[in-house]
Amino acid sequence: MTQSRNSDIFCRTVALAALSVSTLASPALADVVTYVSGAPAKDIQVLKDIVKPWEEATGHTLEFTAMPASTTDSFGQYRLWLAAGNSDIDIYETDVIWAPQLADHFVDLSDAAADVAGTHFPSIIESQTVDGKLVALPLFTDAPALYYRKDLLEKHGAEVPATWEQLTATAQQIQTAERAAGHEDLWGFVWQGNAYEGLTCDGLEWVKSFGGGQIVEPDGTISVNNPHAVAALELAKTWIGTISPEGVLAYQEEDSRGVWQTGNAVFMRNWPYAYSLGDSDDSAVKGKFGVVPLPSGGSSDSSAATLGGWNLAVSKYSKNTEAAVSLALFLTSPEAQKRRALELSRLPTIVSLYDDADIDAQQPIIPKWKDIFLQAVPRPSAPTKSKYNEVSAKFWSAVHDTLSGNGSAAENLELLEIELEEIKGNGW
């Protein structure tokens, strides 16, 4: 029985391998541009629709290849493909933090985009420029915000919090009162505490909004070990088990949205995609919530939101570079970005679209998000270059250790500083 099972598995593996080899090896036709992305199903539908005018005008066609939704998984695959010089993928959808790590494998777009680069937010173009080379064109941007339950805040006479300390107090007050009234499952604040890239974003926001810098400063100095950062992490630690469930330490975006959208949280930190989903018909919080910039903390009065967003990069190994560049330009054009804003509530990267009348009418949330976006802080992917992933992993581990009670914030940040210095060596 095992024998036949094993041989069966073997057969299937061989068949699969043969299949993947044949798909990988088939040469891409000159007029087919392969586009690879881990975007959700709805984004892909809209993409296929948006691209039609381009296909008609140029005679080329777009072929879509789907990737896992987890950015870390996609990154691993992309890196392997690029390292192997794979010529089957022409356009990669890249995370905002990847540019310095993958820059060597992508075409320089600065000439092709010379006319349009100026219409995008300068900070985003800057994030995609590595040593003077424009690695990718911005597709849409992302910045998280604080979601709050209007109805609950009104019911308990609470203000929308402007500082993390106020948020802690308000969340605790409403949670206690509501639980006493029989809403057993209600939690004060949900966010992303799993040990992954998302925790780097959350942690960076706390540290930065407490005036504790941005882990590694743009000039390459390691700044993370300071009293403001310690204070920020110590406050966050008090949330675990009080206003946030202990399980928040394993939550990613979708877990926190799950708790929030079933009506079981007063506050949530999340990206804009949760807005249109929370406002859909099957949502328990439809029409009951609002969005504001994330709070500030300690003696600092500025808030911080981590800069996210996705971009289009053209592979150096592509055989249809020209067609691929033209598609990248088309998909990042104002028309395409506007449609993505209207249909998917994706934040445009083109400044003028924030004053667009249609967007204002159909997606009023987007102009509001401009304020949040303008306070966005980049993760230290530019100064740390190819070592960013390791720096980020060390940071999220230190934060996760602190939150789960494995050492104090001061101890962990001191250790982190030493580790980062070791990774840095003589320079990033």
Add this chain to the structure above:
Amino acid sequence: MIAKEQQRPLASRETARGKVFDFRRQKLRTARVFLAPMILVLLCVAAWPLARTIYFSFTNTSLNDLYGGQWVGFDNYLNWRTLSSGRVIYRGTLVDPDWWNAVWNTFRFAIISVGFETVLGLMIALVLNAEFRGRGLVRAAILVPWAIPTIVSARLWGWMLHDQFGIINDMLLKLGLISEKIAWTASPDTAMIAVLIVDIWKTTPFMALLCLAGLQMIPRDIYEAARVDGVHPIKVFFYITLPLIRPALMVAVIFRLLDAMRIFDLIYVLTPNSTQTKTMSVIARENLIDFDKFAYGSAQSTLLFVIISLSVLLYIWLGRVDLTGERDR
């Protein structure tokens, strides 16, 4: 085979010798021909990548430049430099606390999971070995967890173990066994337990199947003799069943140990990045792909290979010592 030949009467051996010899040579040749493709495939898919990995571990290769690595000797394993203050700083996998934490996690995971799986598998096999109606159906049904792809069962359990919407917490709460929801995969105390639960659930059927195969090899008349002699069932188990299925059990445990020590997918899906559950494979992949430390990850992969080989050799060696003891008795 040779032993059988020697037992034959001398005369027939003499006359048949020439033919037998030819026949054996021919058989050997056929065997070689049949084995050649397999060996060729193994060389391509196992030996070559392994050799490459070991080579990479002695270079400073990075994923951005796979062919431009330079030979650096044992630097990825251990290197040191003396600071101007006279202090010596050691670097490399062999002094990397993260690596040793992963080694410890792997061994802890392998020993506990294989231990539980062996005991539970044997128990299930004993039940399935008994005659009862619908036995075929139950035997098939028990294989379901083993048949589900690991990625799918890891995701499935991930949801069941979820602290807020998970069914496990809900059931335990309703039964009154816990007073508040447990964050299974998040809390450092329970992360390893969660991984163990899923692995044991998944792999016990495999163990049960191998044990069952061993059980069915035992001749029935031995049990009948034991029953006639009035031996207590527990004694029957320890003095008849266990020694007789021991060879099958040993092989099953080797399979599982090999498997458990290179565990990757389950942990990667269920508790990625948790220091409590990171195993050797997980940390090697992280360095290879995520951290742009390809050579360093290769060094860890090489160590992983060495450690698993040594463990299996040790296990076989220990097993043999025991077996000889049996024979002497």
